[in-house]
Amino acid sequence: METPPSELSVQDWLATTGIDWATKIVLALAIFIIGRIVVKILTGLILKAFKKAKVDDTLAGFLTKIANVLMLAVVVMAALEKLGVETTSLVAILGAAGLAVGLALQGSLSNFAAGVMIIIFRPFTVGNFIEAGGTKGIVEGISIFNTNMRTPQNQVVIVPNGQIMGGTIVNYSVKDTRRIDLTLGVSYDDDLRVAKDTINRVIAEDERILKDPAPIVGVMELGSSSVDIVAWFWVNSPDFLQTKMDTTEKMKVELEKAGCSIPYPQRDVHLYQSESKSA
Missing domain, CATH: 2.30.30.60 (SH3 type barrels.)
Structure with missing residues (x-):
């Protein structure tokens, strides 16, 4: 701002430079005030658009605040530009500061991006x-x-x-039903037909086990110490854990009642005594 050289030239200064500065200040204030009103209207429209698109409330609120801050920054820059302030260097400083903050908060930004993806793709x-x-x-x-x-x-x-x-x-909750997979080992000496009939009976007696898809019971593998029979059956997701525990226990009890044994790995150790000969 130019300073009037003498009291005699104050009227001339007001008539030229003073009026020019007053005009700039008024225009800058007008830009700022009108800009804030426009930003407020646009922010409301953005929030309504997010709600109409059924965007998560947390994400919608966060993105709306970011848009609000960015638009206000543009309004402030435009007002300063009208006052004659050089904004190019200011933008460069803000850009450098933003880069430094971004590097410092790299992990947080990664979590933010992942959070946006979780909220959008669900x-x-x-x-x-x-x-x-x-x-x-x-x-x-x-x-x-x-x-x-x-x-x-x-x-x-x-x-x-x-x-x-x-x-x-x-x-585990996205589907209404889940399949329970059980593997039961019986001895090679046991009657497989009896074992399978016993397992099928336990499944049929449990009302929580679904009829469709149909349960599957069959020999899956001939193990080193047992014949492995698998039992696959479906239940409603909330019944999964309790049904699995109940049927596992009941199948063991019923197999033993039917005369089937559930083997476990065994190891035979043979000891030999050597006779030492005296010289």
């Missing part, structure tokens, strides 16, 4: 029982950076989203 939802990020449990919450899981031991584990998306995700 490989699992709250309430699902999953195995991911080295943890198995029920999903209790999904945020931008972390996923909260409750283990069967009632422990709350906070898993970074980057670890989840960087590995294999097993969702």
Whole structure:
């Protein structure tokens, strides 16, 4: 801003430079005020668009805030430009600062990107029982950076989203039914027909086991110490664990009642005594 050289020239300075600066300030304020109003309207439209597209509320709110900040930054830059402030160097400084912050928060940004992918593609939802990020449990919450899981031991584990998306995700709850796979070994001396009939009877008596798809019972392998019979049958997902425990116990009991033995690996040790001869 130019300083008037003397009191005699104040009127001339006001008539030229002063009016010019006043005009710039008024225009800058107008740009800022109108820009804020426009940004507010656009932010509301963006949020409505996200809701209409049924984007997750957490992701929609976060992205809307980012858009709001970026648009306000453009408005502020335009207002400063009108005042004659050189914004090129300011943009460069902000860019360098952003790069430094990005490098410092590289892990957090990776978790953020993974969180966005989880919310958009939904490989699992709250309430699902999953195995991911080295943890198995029920999903209790999904945020931008972390996923909260409750283990069967009632422990709350906070898993970074980057670890989840960087590995294999097993969702045990996404399907309504699950298959139970049991392997039962019987002795080579046992009657296989009796063993299979006993296993089929245990399956048929359990109302939790579905009839369709039909259960499968058959000899899978001739092991080193037993004949391995597999039993595959389907149950509703909530009944999986309890049904597996109950049928495993009952099949052992019923097989023993039917005269079938469940062998286990044995090792025969033979001792030989050598006679030492005196010289």
